[in-house]
Amino acid sequence: MRLTLAAPRGFCAGVDRAIQIVERALAKFGAPVYVRHEIVHNRHVVERLERLGAVFVEELSECPDDRPVVFSAHGVPKSVPAEAAARNLLYVDATCPLVSKVHVEAQRHFDAGKEIVLIGHAGHPEVVGTLGQLPDGAISLIETVGDASTYEPRDPSRLAFVTQTTLSVDDTAAIVAELQRRFPQIAAPHKEDICYATTNRQAAVKAMAADCDAVLVIGSPTSSNSRRLVEVALRAGAKQAWLVDDESGVDWSALEGVRSVGITAGASAPEELVEGLIEAFRNRFDLEVEELRVTDEDVVFKLPRILSEDAA
Template identity: 70%
Template sequence: MNAISPNRRPMNVRLATPRGFCAGVDRAIQIVERAIEKFGAPVYVRHEIVHNKHVVERLKVMGAVFVKELDECPDDRPVVFSAHGVPKSVPAAAGARQMLYLDATCPLVSKVHVEAERHHAAGRHILLIGHAGHPEVVGTMGQLPDGAITLVETVEDAQTVQRPGNAPLAYATQTTLSMDDTAEILSVLKARFPELPDPHKEDICYATTNRQEAVKGLADGSDLVLVVGSPNSSNSVRLVEVALRAGAADARLVDDASHVDWSWFDGVSTVGITAGASAPEPLIQALIEAIRERFDVTMIDDPGERETVTFKLPRVLA
């Protein structure tokens, strides 16, 4: 870390709107918090409730126990399924054990699950655009029998994927992808398979779309863009990629202010700040304060989409 200079030079700090928590993340965290309040600790959570280490650590202190698989949970304590969704086999196993389980799957992810089931029921084979191993992709593929979905990760995959037999095709997407990358993959798929239908609504969620549009505006005129978010957060990583593609001279992902290398600010007069959908606002404010300690800051709030979406909690917690 560089020493703090007593002669602080000017620094414009542009703050993206919207940034940070989305409605699905907020709902998932509330489910864990309220479950602890109602049922007492410990409450078990299968996988990280959202992909942010600060959120996970705070919930651990409150009494949440994070596990990788359901068999690590006792029968007599509540278990919460993460916002990314789970394969159908997971609630089925919990039900067979008569466990109390709470599903914190984002409703927009659940919408993709419903669409996948609808396509399967109509006899269509599904091409799923997403990243292998991501919990959301694992959950979506786990809604249907093996072989019902083919994963398409890249343009190269789109150029070579084969239709299984004579099956009609449909597609779905992971909700946290880059809009531009997804559009490129879809363009290739639809050129090869013209019968692919347009989606009723884009699977990429409103929060991902809004944050990517905001960071494109932020990148224009910013010498450096800092994205607050954890490395395993897909939507946060995509924001860095989108910023660079949109023309930012430099863009970095930081878990929090302690991860900033202040040499990144050499030659920088304007820094843009945003955050992934699972990053809490206090982390953003702490980053701004760390910049204030080192520079003479002028704050600029970028205009952007104002989000008013909210999702209901499960009835047992409402």
């Protein structure tokens, strides 16, 4: 069996920062520390932090007044920190800086009197958070090329778009192309909103997929960027592709006769899960392992000052 490991894979800078924020908050304030929504969309990460003393909830109403609360990496509507401040809660915002950039863009367009289109998936926490940055109706959600072809703005000359950061690069490009075809004056982000890590992980999968009989993507079902990697693998020529939480989720019978498998991991999946999957293959096959790297990443995001080592 030949295993090809896509690189980059696994944790991005925003995920690494968010996890560190919960760990530092536990170290500084003691347990429990409450976290509104899963800090990142990965079951293994969440369960490990729970063992350290994190308590995951969906709403601030579930948090006591006397314990810190962390907001997840996906971002939150403006109403959430406002409610926390009204209750005098100590809160730490772990929103990925690249998601915050989208929030700032949306606010800038709104302040300029523009109608805003958000390309994204309905119900995803990041989309909920971005929609919640502005008054109801200020942002219209578009999920597909079909949506883009039927969307009717109030004033086509005063239109702008932003996107969710974890989308398929190709799908988003098709939606943007349709919007730009219909509305040539639509304002685009200064730099694309799909984050560097999503783009790089998809590029690595594209580079290896055609040479693989199967591709396994490590990630949780709730992880948008992980699900997109499965779609990218199939479109790029992989004969089959699956999303697995870890090695226990592999259907080994489906790999009978397969001789070439590609492995990657979503941006919220720890590398130890990749190592566990490789070991599971090693226990079953004579392995040849190679890495296909399309780029190097050196992005690091600073922690909030309240948690930084030099904070008073």
